[in-house]
Amino acid sequence: METNREPLIRVRDFSLWASSVRILNRLALDVEPNEILGIIGPSGSGKTSFLRCLNRLIDLVPGYRSEGEIVFGGRTILGPDVNVVELRRKMGMVFAIPVPLPRSIFENVVFGARLSGVRGRRTRLDLAEESLRRAGLWDEVRERLDESALNLSGGQQQRLCIARILALKPEVILLDEPTSGLDPISTHKIEESLRKLRAAYTIILVTNNVKQAARVADRTAFFLSGELVEIGPTARIFTAPEDPRTNDYISGRFG
Amino acid sequence: MAGNPRFEQKIVRAVLWTMTGATILILLFIVAFILRRGLPEVSLEFLTRNPENMGVEGGIFPTIVGTLALTLMAIVIATPLGVGTAIYLTEYTWENRLTRIIRFGADCLAGIPSILFGLFGFILFVTKLKLGWSILSGGLTLSFMILPTIIRTSEEAIRSVPAAYREVSASLGCTKWQTVTRVVLPSALPGITTGVILSIGRSIGETAAVIFTAGSSLHIPTSLFSSSRTMAVHFYILAREGISMPNAYGTAAVLVATILMINIVSYYLMHRFTRKYS
Known part of the structure; x- marks a missing residue:
C-alpha cells in the first residue's frame, strides 16, 4: 500500500513508558485514510496502550511518559498544547466491554454530540437515527429510544457504543477488542458494520482474535512486547509473513 | 470447628x-x-402555638421553625463544600500527601464531640465575629460538624462510579468538568444523598453544638440573626430543668416524626430521580 498521499496518521519513533517500564518501543507505522488497520498481538504487547495514546485517553492515568511523534491530519497530537477534547471527538473509541451510560438509548447516542453543540431535538433525533442505522442497530431500537440503554443485550450495547461514536462525526474509529465479550452472531454483526463503515471512516481495530483481523482488516500489524514486528496487507501477513514470530503467532504456536 | x-x-x-x-x-x-x-x-395547638410560661403550657411552634431553619442552613452550607471537596479529592488530584492530610483531617473532625464544636462556634461566630446567638452562628457550627460525614460519604459514592464511565465520557469529548457533572455526579447521587440524610439526622437532633451557638430563645426567629431554640434543645431544657415532662415527651415525639418524615421524603425524591435508567 505504498502511495504518494500523506498518511492520515504517521507514527515515528514512538515510545511509551509507565513510570520506568517501557510499554511501547520505537513504533513506526502509517495509517492510511479509509483503511481498516488490524492490530494483533498477545496480551501485554502494547496494542491497547497504543490505541489509548492516539486519543490521549492515556492521560487519565498518571505516570505515563512518551517520546517520538504521532501526527494526525498534519498536526502532532502529543504534548500539552493539543486540544484533547477535539482530538477525542475526531478519534472515536469503542471499548472491549460495552459501557452504555445509565441513560436512555437516545441520550446515549447523542451524548457527545449534545456537548459538541448539536442543538434542537429534531436535529438530534435525525442524528441518532442516522448513527444507529450506520451501526446496524436502528431496526432493533427504533420503537424504544427512550428506554434505558442498560436493558440492551451485550451485542446491541456494543453497536450502541459504535453509534454513539458515529454521532460525533469522527474521522477515525478506534476499536479495542470490540467483540471480545460477544457471541459469534453479535460479532458477525459488528464486523458487518465495520466493513460498511470503511467507506467513510478510517478504522483501527485492536483484536485478540487473529481470525477477526484476517476477516476484516485491509492491513494488519503484529505487536509483540511493545514492538511492531511487522505490518503489511492482511493477505500477505497471513500467507507469507516476513518474520518467523508473526508466523508462530498467527498459526497459534504462542500467544 | x-x-x-x-x-x-x-x-x-x-x-x-x-x-x-x-x-x-x-x-x-x-x-x-x-x-x-x-x-x-401532641395536638394541632401543640404544633402551632407559642410556648407559654417557659414551656409549661402552650405549644412548640418556634422550636419547630428553629430546628428546620438551623438544619436547612447547615445542609445548605455543608453540602456544596463537602461535595466540592469530595470531587476535588477523587477527580482533580492524584493520591498524594495533601489528599491524605485532607482525608485524615476530615476523619479527625468526624470524631470530635459535638460540644467542642459548640464551644468553637461560640468563640468564633458568637463572640469573635459578633454574630451573637443566632441561626447563622448555629447553622455555621452545625455545618462544620457534619462536613466530614458529607465529604467521606460523597467521596465513597464518587469513587464507586465505574472508571469506565469516566473513560467513555472522556473519549466522547467531555471535559473533566462535564464528565463530573453529567456522568459521575448523577451516578453518585444515591450515595451522596445518603450522606446528606445522615447529616440531617445529626443536625436535627443536635443539642450541645446548638445551645452554645443559637441560644435558647423561645421567640419565633425572624431573621438569620435571631436566636432560636431547636426541638432537641427544648426537650433537653424541659426535661433537665423539670419544667414539664409531658411537654418534653411531646417535643420528642414531634422530633422523631420530623426525622422520619425527612428520611422518607429524601429517599422518595432520590428514587424518583435515579430509578429511571438504572
Missing part, C-alpha cells in the same frame, strides 16, 4: 437472625417509648 455444615449453617443463621432482630427491637422500643408518652401531648 469441624463437623456438620448444615448444622453450622443453622447456628449461623440463628445467631445472625437474633442480632438483626435485636437491632430492630431496640429501635422499635425507643420509638414506641417516645411516641407512647409523647403522642398524647
Whole structure:
C-alpha cells in the first residue's frame, strides 16, 4: 500500500513508558485514510496502550511518559498544547466491554454530540437515527429510544457504543477488542458494520482474535512486547509473513 | 470447628437472625417509648402555638421553625463544600500527601464531640465575629460538624462510579468538568444523598453544638440573626430543668416524626430521580 498521499496518521519513533517500564518501543507505522488497520498481538504487547495514546485517553492515568511523534491530519497530537477534547471527538473509541451510560438509548447516542453543540431535538433525533442505522442497530431500537440503554443485550450495547461514536462525526474509529465479550452472531454483526463503515471512516481495530483481523482488516500489524514486528496487507501477513514470530503467532504456536 | 455444615449453617443463621432482630427491637422500643408518652401531648395547638410560661403550657411552634431553619442552613452550607471537596479529592488530584492530610483531617473532625464544636462556634461566630446567638452562628457550627460525614460519604459514592464511565465520557469529548457533572455526579447521587440524610439526622437532633451557638430563645426567629431554640434543645431544657415532662415527651415525639418524615421524603425524591435508567 505504498502511495504518494500523506498518511492520515504517521507514527515515528514512538515510545511509551509507565513510570520506568517501557510499554511501547520505537513504533513506526502509517495509517492510511479509509483503511481498516488490524492490530494483533498477545496480551501485554502494547496494542491497547497504543490505541489509548492516539486519543490521549492515556492521560487519565498518571505516570505515563512518551517520546517520538504521532501526527494526525498534519498536526502532532502529543504534548500539552493539543486540544484533547477535539482530538477525542475526531478519534472515536469503542471499548472491549460495552459501557452504555445509565441513560436512555437516545441520550446515549447523542451524548457527545449534545456537548459538541448539536442543538434542537429534531436535529438530534435525525442524528441518532442516522448513527444507529450506520451501526446496524436502528431496526432493533427504533420503537424504544427512550428506554434505558442498560436493558440492551451485550451485542446491541456494543453497536450502541459504535453509534454513539458515529454521532460525533469522527474521522477515525478506534476499536479495542470490540467483540471480545460477544457471541459469534453479535460479532458477525459488528464486523458487518465495520466493513460498511470503511467507506467513510478510517478504522483501527485492536483484536485478540487473529481470525477477526484476517476477516476484516485491509492491513494488519503484529505487536509483540511493545514492538511492531511487522505490518503489511492482511493477505500477505497471513500467507507469507516476513518474520518467523508473526508466523508462530498467527498459526497459534504462542500467544 | 469441624463437623456438620448444615448444622453450622443453622447456628449461623440463628445467631445472625437474633442480632438483626435485636437491632430492630431496640429501635422499635425507643420509638414506641417516645411516641407512647409523647403522642398524647401532641395536638394541632401543640404544633402551632407559642410556648407559654417557659414551656409549661402552650405549644412548640418556634422550636419547630428553629430546628428546620438551623438544619436547612447547615445542609445548605455543608453540602456544596463537602461535595466540592469530595470531587476535588477523587477527580482533580492524584493520591498524594495533601489528599491524605485532607482525608485524615476530615476523619479527625468526624470524631470530635459535638460540644467542642459548640464551644468553637461560640468563640468564633458568637463572640469573635459578633454574630451573637443566632441561626447563622448555629447553622455555621452545625455545618462544620457534619462536613466530614458529607465529604467521606460523597467521596465513597464518587469513587464507586465505574472508571469506565469516566473513560467513555472522556473519549466522547467531555471535559473533566462535564464528565463530573453529567456522568459521575448523577451516578453518585444515591450515595451522596445518603450522606446528606445522615447529616440531617445529626443536625436535627443536635443539642450541645446548638445551645452554645443559637441560644435558647423561645421567640419565633425572624431573621438569620435571631436566636432560636431547636426541638432537641427544648426537650433537653424541659426535661433537665423539670419544667414539664409531658411537654418534653411531646417535643420528642414531634422530633422523631420530623426525622422520619425527612428520611422518607429524601429517599422518595432520590428514587424518583435515579430509578429511571438504572
